[in-house]
Amino acid sequence: MVSYVSANLVYPVATPPIKNGVIALKNDGTIERVLTAEEAKAQAIEHIQHYDGILVPGFVNTHCHLELSHLVGQIPQHTGLIGFIKKILALRQQPEAEIISAMQKADAQMYANGIVAVGDISNELVSKQVKQNSQIYYHTFVELFGFNKPAAPIIAKGLQLKKDFYPLKASLAPHAPYSVASSLLTAISIHTQSDDILTIHNQETVAENEFFEKGTGAFVDFLGAVNLLFDEPILNQTAIHHALPKLPKKVNTLLVHNTFTSAADIAFATKTHPKLFWCLCPNANLYIENNLPANHLLQHENINLTLGTDSLASNHQLCILSEIQTLQAERNVSFEQALTWATLNGAKFLGIDAQFGSFEAGKKPGIIWLKTEDQGNKGLKTSIKRLF
Ligand SMILES: [Zn+2]
Known part of the structure; x- marks a missing residue:
């Protein structure tokens, strides 16, 4: 089964960041493909889990x-x-x-x-x-x-x-x-x-x-x-x-x-x-x-x-x-x-870039969600959450 995750900005790293990019991934966290928002829309992809913030590889x-x-x-x-x-x-x-x-x-x-x-x-x-x-x-x-x-x-x-x-x-x-x-x-x-x-x-x-x-x-x-x-x-x-x-x-x-x-x-x-x-x-x-x-x-x-x-x-x-x-x-x-x-x-x-380091098809690099929040006079704080 393939699931879809997205964020305000997705950083594949090997290619430029994608606004509202969508990552298609298999159950075990292997990347199937990375799509732009327009591609996902054109292909009528549903059930996209959207995260407020950015997604980066592990x-x-x-x-x-x-x-x-x-x-x-x-x-x-x-x-x-x-x-x-x-x-x-x-x-x-x-x-x-x-x-x-x-x-x-x-x-x-x-x-x-x-x-x-x-x-x-x-x-x-x-x-x-x-x-x-x-x-x-x-x-x-x-x-x-x-x-x-x-x-x-x-x-x-x-x-x-x-x-x-x-x-x-x-x-x-x-x-x-x-x-x-x-x-x-x-x-x-x-x-x-x-x-x-x-x-x-x-x-x-x-x-x-x-x-x-x-x-x-x-x-x-x-x-x-x-x-x-x-x-x-x-x-x-x-x-x-x-x-x-x-x-x-x-x-x-x-x-x-x-x-x-x-x-x-x-x-x-x-x-x-x-x-x-x-x-x-x-x-x-x-x-x-x-x-x-x-x-x-x-x-x-x-x-x-x-x-x-x-x-x-x-x-x-x-x-x-x-x-x-x-x-x-x-x-x-x-x-x-x-x-x-x-x-x-x-x-x-x-020597592990066949698996790690970027969002590319076939890799299983880990997907990290970073969310930055303004804490007023305490300044900005970024939380880190692992999606895979
Ligand atoms: Zn040292």
């Missing part, structure tokens, strides 16, 4: 750390990245039952916020059960870091963890330029299969660039103090020059944060790697560094942007709509543009 969150969900509200804002990492190291070990319960709540929160797919960073197996029981699609990134230690045991442990996550999709991922030595980057590249995808945190703080450009700054103090400083030559170039050339070029690769990525860095990166995606986590950037990526990244015409929430350790909520609203308010990005980043681009990065 959101794709390309960067999360479910494992850190129990740290909600634990770390103060604006510590800077190094202060934040120190807090994570001090606070992350908690009883497993507490960690699992927090992850279940976080997963339910993402579902309620219209998120249908997540790229999730994991250091352990603890999130597997939550992901397996979830209605959300998860791709797990088994995160690796290593300084001057030999790469082989780190890779072996990572490959085992990847196997342990089976049947969930998982692949290896280096943590960040300042925490992964050249030998480990090369080893990750060797062990990346053609159907894997990869992600790395990139240029989240200004000290990351100084570390590679001059061999000085806060990372030298921090890593030196814990005896983890790796023996890499000073590059006289920004952090992106350390990791990117050593990563495999055959797989989709997501650079996350990019808060201190210059226009020259973008030019270098796009020339170096043909399958790059760039993830913005604006609310986490404001939480940790009180900063946002520059307009040359947001307004670049030839790069694929995606959105991520990061974890509840650095965000007040796991909500992609809230990330969109921050970009609208702080960076003047249009809703339509950010919606493409939040849906279709994320699905393309995760």
Whole structure:
């Protein structure tokens, strides 16, 4: 049986928004077709359920750390990245039952916020059960870091963890330029299969660039103090020059944060790697560094942007709509543009765009109803409801 839903504005994403558009869908939520109001009228379609507001496909969150969900509200804002990492190291070990319960709540929160797919960073197996029981699609990134230690045991442990996550999709991922030595980057590249995808945190703080450009700054103090400083030559170039050339070029690769990525860095990166995606986590950037990526990244015409929430350790909520609203308010990005980043681009990065990311025939992307109401002196409030 086919049913019909409509709203004041329907955003198929792959094509322009349709005023009073109509979505024809099967019982299981698969899109049969998308019609204009005129087409629906000409075809005398009846029993159209109309929603006051807009309909968008399910959101794709390309960067999360479910494992850190129990740290909600634990770390103060604006510590800077190094202060934040120190807090994570001090606070992350908690009883497993507490960690699992927090992850279940976080997963339910993402579902309620219209998120249908997540790229999730994991250091352990603890999130597997939550992901397996979830209605959300998860791709797990088994995160690796290593300084001057030999790469082989780190890779072996990572490959085992990847196997342990089976049947969930998982692949290896280096943590960040300042925490992964050249030998480990090369080893990750060797062990990346053609159907894997990869992600790395990139240029989240200004000290990351100084570390590679001059061999000085806060990372030298921090890593030196814990005896983890790796023996890499000073590059006289920004952090992106350390990791990117050593990563495999055959797989989709997501650079996350990019808060201190210059226009020259973008030019270098796009020339170096043909399958790059760039993830913005604006609310986490404001939480940790009180900063946002520059307009040359947001307004670049030839790069694929995606959105991520990061974890509840650095965000007040796991909500992609809230990330969109921050970009609208702080960076003047249009809703339509950010919606493409939040849906279709994320699905393309995760390799799941045959099902997710847009209202197109044959897809089952989730249908999210957004309704904005004026709450007087409290301003506008948008509610999120899942129709499928
Ligand atoms: Zn992260």
